Amino acid sequence: MNSSPSSVRLAGKTVRIVGTGLLGSSIGLGLRPLGVNVVLTDASPSSARLAEDLGAGQLASPSDVPDLIVVCVPPDVVADVIARELAEFEHAIVTDVASVKVAARDDLAARGVDVSRYVGAHPLAGRERGGAVSARGDLFIGRPWVVCREPQNSQTAVRLVEDLILDLGASVVEMTADEHDRAVALVSHAPQIVSTVMAAQLRSATDASVSVAGQGVRDVTRIAASSPDLWVQILGANHEAVVEVLRGVHTDLGAVIEALDSLDASGSRSTLAQAFSHGNEGVARLPGKHGQNRKFSIVTVLIDDRPGQLAHLLADIGELGINLEDLNLEHAPGAQLGTVEFSVVPEAVDRLVADLEQRGWRVAR
Amino acid sequence: MNSSPSSVRLAGKTVRIVGTGLLGSSIGLGLRPLGVNVVLTDASPSSARLAEDLGAGQLASPSDVPDLIVVCVPPDVVADVIARELAEFEHAIVTDVASVKVAARDDLAARGVDVSRYVGAHPLAGRERGGAVSARGDLFIGRPWVVCREPQNSQTAVRLVEDLILDLGASVVEMTADEHDRAVALVSHAPQIVSTVMAAQLRSATDASVSVAGQGVRDVTRIAASSPDLWVQILGANHEAVVEVLRGVHTDLGAVIEALDSLDASGSRSTLAQAFSHGNEGVARLPGKHGQNRKFSIVTVLIDDRPGQLAHLLADIGELGINLEDLNLEHAPGAQLGTVEFSVVPEAVDRLVADLEQRGWRVAR
Numbered sequence: 001m002n003s004s005p006s007s008v009r010l011a012g013k014t015v016r017i018v019g020t021g022l023l024g025s026s027i028g029l030g031l032r033p034l035g036v037n038v039v040l041t042d043a044s045p046s047s048a049r050l051a052e053d054l055g056a057g058q059l060a061s062p063s064d065v066p067d068l069i070v071v072c073v074p075p076d077v078v079a080d081v082i083a084r085e086l087a088e089f090e091h092a093i094v095t096d097v098a099s100v101k102v103a104a105r106d107d108l109a110a111r112g113v114d115v116s117r118y119v120g121a122h123p124l125a126g127r128e129r130g131g132a133v134s135a136r137g138d139l140f141i142g143r144p145w146v147v148c149r150e151p152q153n154s155q156t157a158v159r160l161v162e163d164l165i166l167d168l169g170a171s172v173v174e175m176t177a178d179e180h181d182r183a184v185a186l187v188s189h190a191p192q193i194v195s196t197v198m199a200a201q202l203r204s205a206t207d208a209s210v211s212v213a214g215q216g217v218r219d220v221t222r223i224a225a226s227s228p229d230l231w232v233q234i235l236g237a238n239h240e241a242v243v244e245v246l247r248g249v250h251t252d253l254g255a256v257i258e259a260l261d262s263l264d265a266s267g268s269r270s271t272l273a274q275a276f277s278h279g280n281e282g283v284a285r286l287p288g289k290h291g292q293n294r295k296f297s298i299v300t301v302l303i304d305d306r307p308g309q310l311a312h313l314l315a316d317i318g319e320l321g322i323n324l325e326d327l328n329l330e331h332a333p334g335a336q337l338g339t340v341e342f343s344v345v346p347e348a349v350d351r352l353v354a355d356l357e358q359r360g361w362r363v364a365r
Numbered sequence: 366m367n368s369s370p371s372s373v374r375l376a377g378k379t380v381r382i383v384g385t386g387l388l389g390s391s392i393g394l395g396l397r398p399l400g401v402n403v404v405l406t407d408a409s410p411s412s413a414r415l416a417e418d419l420g421a422g423q424l425a426s427p428s429d430v431p432d433l434i435v436v437c438v439p440p441d442v443v444a445d446v447i448a449r450e451l452a453e454f455e456h457a458i459v460t461d462v463a464s465v466k467v468a469a470r471d472d473l474a475a476r477g478v479d480v481s482r483y484v485g486a487h488p489l490a491g492r493e494r495g496g497a498v499s500a501r502g503d504l505f506i507g508r509p510w511v512v513c514r515e516p517q518n519s520q521t522a523v524r525l526v527e528d529l530i531l532d533l534g535a536s537v538v539e540m541t542a543d544e545h546d547r548a549v550a551l552v553s554h555a556p557q558i559v560s561t562v563m564a565a566q567l568r569s570a571t572d573a574s575v576s577v578a579g580q581g582v583r584d585v586t587r588i589a590a591s592s593p594d595l596w597v598q599i600l601g602a603n604h605e606a607v608v609e610v611l612r613g614v615h616t617d618l619g620a621v622i623e624a625l626d627s628l629d630a631s632g633s634r635s636t637l638a639q640a641f642s643h644g645n646e647g648v649a650r651l652p653g654k655h656g657q658n659r660k661f662s663i664v665t666v667l668i669d670d671r672p673g674q675l676a677h678l679l680a681d682i683g684e685l686g687i688n689l690e691d692l693n694l695e696h697a698p699g700a701q702l703g704t705v706e707f708s709v710v711p712e713a714v715d716r717l718v719a720d721l722e723q724r725g726w727r728v729a730r
Contacts, residue, residue: 126579138667198559199648217552231641273594276561
C-alpha cells in the first residue's frame with residue numbers, strides 16, 4: 001500500500017496487539033498486508049474475535065513470542081497492562097497508544113518497573129466512531145505519531161517502535177512525556193471541554209433558536225458528541241496540564257463578560273477587540289491541512305442536485321489534468337441546487353475557471 | 366434559477382440596496398435574473414461601482430422610486446440609515462439584514478420614527494470571506510431568514526419583505542426581535558466568543574504543540590478567524606443576551622476546572638461525566654444539515670492522489686444512478702493517498718459498496 005514489501009521494517013516479526021478497539025484493530029489492519037505476524041488479544045474475547053474476523057490479525061496463543069507489543073487499552077488500565085506485558089514477555093519491546101503519557105510513566109516508576117523496554121507513544125489519529133468495526137489500515141497514514149523517549153530506553157526499543165510507526169505510514173514526532181501532555185492539553189483536551197461546555201448551553205434552546213443555527217455553532221460543538229466515559233479517563237490522567245489551559249480560557253472569558261457588561265466604560269470595546277485579535281492570532285498558529293506555507297485557492301461551482309452532475313463536473317476537471325486538493329459538496333437544505341468547493345493550487349485557478357465556464361458550468365472563485 | 370419568471374413575486378418592482386457588501390451584493394445578484402429592477406448605493410462609491418460591475422444591479426439615481434429598500438450596512442449605523450431611508454422614500458417599505466434586531470428597533474422608537482413601513486429581518490447566511498467579490502446570488506437558497514414583525518407593521522410591508530425572501534429562495538422564520546436576539550446570542554454570538562477565547566490560548570503554543578493539532582481544535586477555533594471590528598459591533602448591540610449565555614459557559618467551565626483540580630474529592634468524576642453528558646445532549650439539539658430526522662450513511666473510498674482518480678470514482682457512482690448527499694475528500698498530509706467520504710441514503714449503501722468493490726475500488730463503510 002504505502003511501502004513495497006522489501007522496505008517493510010517489521011516484515012516477519014510478531015506484533016502483539018493488546019486491546020482491539022479502533023486503534024488496536026487499525027494497527028493490525030495496517031500491518032497484516034505488509035507480511036507482519038499480528039496477534040490479537042483483548043479483555044473481551046468477543047472483541048478480539050471480531051477484530052480477527054475483520055482481518056486485523058490472529059487470536060494470540062500461549063506459544064507466541066512477540067517482538068513488539070502494542071498496548072491499546074483505555075487510559076485507566078494502561079499502566080497495569082504495560083507492567084503485566086513487560087513481565088510476561090521478557091524479551092519484547094512494549095509501546096502504547098494512550099493519549100496521555102506522564103501518568104503511566106510515573107505510575108510505572110512508582111512500581112519500580114524497569115522501563116528500558118517500554119517506549120511510550122501516541123498516534124494523533126482517530127475517528128468519531130470507535131471500535132474495531134470503524135478500524136482502517138490507513139488510519140495513520142501521514143499522521144503525526146509522538147514518541148516519548150526516556151533516558152532508560154534502549155536504542156533497540158526506540159528503533160522498533162519507530163519501525164512500527166513508519167510501516168504504518170505515520171511520521172515520528174519526538175517529544176518528552178511532559179511536552180506531549182502539555183501539547184495535547186492545549187490542542188486537544190481543552191478544546192474538547194470548551195466545545196462540551198458551549199454545547200451544554202444548547203440543552204435548553206427553543207426549537208426556534210436551533211432552527212437558525214449555522215455552520216459556526218456546528219463546528220464549535222461537533223466534538224461535544226464525544227464519549228463521556230473515555231474523556232473522564234483522559235482528563236483524569238492529564239488534569240494538571242488541562243487546568244492550566246482552562247484557567248486561561250476562564251480568565252479571558254471573564255474579561256469578555258465584564259467588558260460586555262460595562263460597554264460604556266472606557267476600554268471595554270478595546271478589550272473586546274483585543275480578545276478577537278488574540279483569537280485571530282491563535283487560530284493562525286494552526287498549520288493548514290497541507291502545512292502552514294502552502295496556500296490553496298478555492299473555486300466554487302453550482303450544480304443541480306441530481307445523479308451524475310458531480311461525476312460530470314469531476315470528469316471535466318479530470319480531463320483538464322488538474323489535481324483537486326480538497327473538495328466539499330454542500331446541499332442548500334431543501335433546494336435543488338448544490339455548491340461544490342474545490343481547493344486547487346493557485347497556478348491552476350485561471351485555467352480551471354475559464355475551462356469550466358466554457359463547458360457551461362456556473363463558477364465563482 | 367429557483368423560480369420560473371412567472372412566479373417571481375417582485376418582478377417589475379424596484380429594490381434599492383443600501384450597502385453593497387457580501388449580503389447586499391448577494392441580494393442584488395439573486396434578484397437581477399428574476400427581472401427585478403435593482404439599484405445600488407453605498408457610503409463608498411467605489412464599493413457600489415464594484416457591485417455594479419459584478420452584476421448586482423445599477424447605481425442608484427435620484428429618479429429611482431423604490432418599492433422596497435434593503436439596508437445592508439454595519440450594525441453601528443443601521444438605525445441611522447433605516448431612519449434616513451424611511452424619511453427620504455415616503456412610500457417605500459424598508460427592511461434590513463442586521464444580525465441584531467432589538468437595538469435598532471428601540472433606537473428607532475426612541476427617535477419617534479414611525480416604523481409601520483420598517484420590518485426588521487435577518488438572513489442566516491454568510492461566508493467567511495466578506496465583500497461584494499464574495500457575493501453569490503444563491504447565498505440565501507434554503508437558508509432561514511428571520512422576519513421580526515411588529516404590531517405597527519402594515520400587512521403590505523410584511524408581505525413585501527416576505528416576497529423578497531421567497532424570491533431569493535430562502536425560508537421565512539417569524540420571531541419577535543427579542544426572541545431573535547436571544548436565539549442568535551445562543552447559537553451564534555456566544556459560540557463565536559468561545560471559539561475566539563479558546564483560539565487565543567494557542568498564541569503561545571510551541572511549534573511542537575501545534576504539529577499535533579487535529580481536526581477537533583481546528584473545528585472549535587475555525588470561526589475565531591472572524592473580523593474583530595464587525596464582532597465588536599455585533600456584540601455591542603446584543604450584549605445583554607450574549608452575557609446571559611456566556612455566564613452559563615463561565616460557570617460550567619469553572620465547575621469543570623474545580624472538578625479537575627480536586628479529582629479525588631467525592632463527586633468530582635461524576636461532575637465531569639455530567640458535563641460531558643450535557644454536552645452530548647446539547648449538540649444533539651442542533652438539527653442536521655438535512656433536518657433532524659433524516660439519517661445518512663457514510664461510505665469511505667481510498668483513492669490515489671493523482672488527477673482523474675476522483676472523476677473516475679464519481680463517474681462510476683454516477684453510472685449507478687446514486688445521488689450523493691455530501692462528499693468530503695481528505696488528503697492524508699504528505700501521503701500519496703486520499704480518502705473520499707460520501708453520505709448516501711441508507712437504502713443505497715449495500716448496492717453502492719458492492720458495485721464499487723466489483724469495479725476495483727477499496728471501500729469501507
